Amino acid sequence: MRVNARKEEFEHVELFGKPALYTSSRIDRSTVPKGFYCYDLRGSDCDPGKPVRLENWVVANHAGTVVTAKPITIPKSGAKQLSGKLNFLGESLTLAGFCGEHGLELPHDNRKFIPRPALPEEAGLFFALPEEQDAALGAIGHIRIDFGRGGDEFWHTWHPRGDEELNSPAFKAELTEVMNELREFGPLGNLAAMYRYCGEHDGKIEGGWRQNYGYVVETEHYRYCLRCSPGQGDYHAYLTAFDLQVQKMDMKLKASEQKFGLTDLGKQMLRNAADNTLPHSYSWFVFRDINQPGEVLTGDLTLPEAIRLYNEMDSDNKRIGVTKDEIATVDFVIMVDGKQWFSDDYTKLASFSSDESVVAAVETLKNEITEQSPGQGMTMGGMNL
Numbered sequence: 001m002r003v004n005a006r007k008e009e010f011e012h013v014e015l016f017g018k019p020a021l022y023t024s025s026r027i028d029r030s031t032v033p034k035g036f037y038c039y040d041l042r043g044s045d046c047d048p049g050k051p052v053r054l055e056n057w058v059v060a061n062h063a064g065t066v067v068t069a070k071p072i073t074i075p076k077s078g079a080k081q082l083s084g085k086l087n088f089l090g091e092s093l094t095l096a097g098f099c100g101e102h103g104l105e106l107p108h109d110n111r112k113f114i115p116r117p118a119l120p121e122e123a124g125l126f127f128a129l130p131e132e133q134d135a136a137l138g139a140i141g142h143i144r145i146d147f148g149r150g151g152d153e154f155w156h157t158w159h160p161r162g163d164e165e166l167n168s169p170a171f172k173a174e175l176t177e178v179m180n181e182l183r184e185f186g187p188l189g190n191l192a193a194m195y196r197y198c199g200e201h202d203g204k205i206e207g208g209w210r211q212n213y214g215y216v217v218e219t220e221h222y223r224y225c226l227r228c229s230p231g232q233g234d235y236h237a238y239l240t241a242f243d244l245q246v247q248k249m250d251m252k253l254k255a256s257e258q259k260f261g262l263t264d265l266g267k268q269m270l271r272n273a274a275d276n277t278l279p280h281s282y283s284w285f286v287f288r289d290i291n292q293p294g295e296v297l298t299g300d301l302t303l304p305e306a307i308r309l310y311n312e313m314d315s316d317n318k319r320i321g322v323t324k325d326e327i328a329t330v331d332f333v334i335m336v337d338g339k340q341w342f343s344d345d346y347t348k349l350a351s352f353s354s355d356e357s358v359v360a361a362v363e364t365l366k367n368e369i370t371e372q373s374p375g376q377g378m379t380m381g382g383m384n385l
Contacts, residue, residue: 002028002200005038005067005095006109012091012098013066015054021067021098022088028200030185033095033107037068041086042079051086053079057196067095069104111185113178115226117203118214126214126227126240127207131162138246140166140222143179145237151191154183165343166243168336171222175241178217178224187215187228188237194230203228210234221245245295273325274350282357283323288315299323303361311370320369322361324351332362333369342366 003025010021022041032038041051043063051063055078066086074080099106118126129139141160147153156179160167182188187197198213205214210231217224223242230236272278284306285299298309303322310320316338321331328351331343346352346362 002026004028005031005036006033007031007094009092009094010067010098012089012093012101014087014089015066015068016072016085018068018070018072019098019102020069021093021095022064022086024064026062026200027065027067029196030111030200031109032067033109035069035105035107036095037071039066039068039072039074040064041066041082051082053081055079057199059199069102111181113181113217113219113224115182115186115201115215115217117201118205118216118225120205122216122225123205123207123214125225125242126205126212126238134162136247138162138166138243140171140241140243142238142240143175144235145188145239146235147191147194149232154188154190161240163246165334165336166246170337171241171243174219174222175224178219179239182217182226182239187213187226191230191236194228194236198228198230208234218244223247269325269327270351273328274354276354276356280325280355280357282361283326285321285323286310286313287319287321288313289317303364307365307368311368320365322358324355324358328352332365 003023005027008023008025008027010023013020013022015022026040027038029038039054039056040058040062041064042053042055042058043050043061044052045061048061049063054066054072054074056074072080093101096106098104125137129137139161141158141162144157144159146155148155179188187194201213201215203213203215205212205227208229210229210233213228213230215226215228217226221244223244225240225242227238227240228236273280282303283299284301284303285297286301286306286309288296288298301309306320310318310333315335317336319331319334321329323329328349330346330349330352332346334341334343342365346358352358
């Protein structure tokens, strides 16, 4: 078990004549604040629990961990003999108490994105997925990362996956923050940092030709899956991003599929929705503040009601769409971060592409949806309307 340095109750010690903190546990080093230093103590083969040497990292015969306010020079041999230079002062202190007692400043924990080890059932999220599964999970893309031959470089390449509309400015800004924090506090500093991080944390996942480790960062709107592969001969990491809003929509669709079973009855309903000789029902909806706190979905609207609500809605993140025959759904007008466009997804779906009512609704939307700004029209499939 690895403990949080900010929360652990330590023993106050004197180490090589300097004040320090000792715990018999291993410490999650990502929780050690900047300006403090963490070392392992090794026990002897005869008495593994009695510290005899100070090292940067101990695997076998771990006899404790110390935190110091000043660095300790360790010889090139990799170990510094204690030789009676570890003295227990008979006092228990937290890191904050230690700082108070010695007039030190304890930096705030400014981390926003703290990874958690992947669950065994999540292993598939860290590897390439079929396009259909990518779409259902709201995959935005992944970053491929390599530390170079020496392990201290940082080469990275972005690979888009799925709907480019999801790659919004808000997502890009958060992705940059996540990457920067994983480089500063997590496993993406360099290859040595990745080895250390994976060794100190759980997260082993199946897959790949060597041992991989998976970590998940979840924010309000996105899920980031980091696959670490410490070692040479392959890329060192892949960071895949998913849009949670798309996952929510997919869950609603699956609930609908479960409702209709997508057995023979459900499949027949989809065929019926694409049959223009049959009568159909249309339920329009408007999403407000997508991927924002207070997100609202208003459904069961007529087309005029949906247009009026959309035009009156003071939001830079909204969309208008329709559900046909309670089983097929598509968006028509989308606004993300104030940029508005007309989606042509309906032309690719059998339930909508040849529907005269849908074609008429599209013309109505083109004529009645308020433009983003004077003189600036919407776009459709990348072309100005």
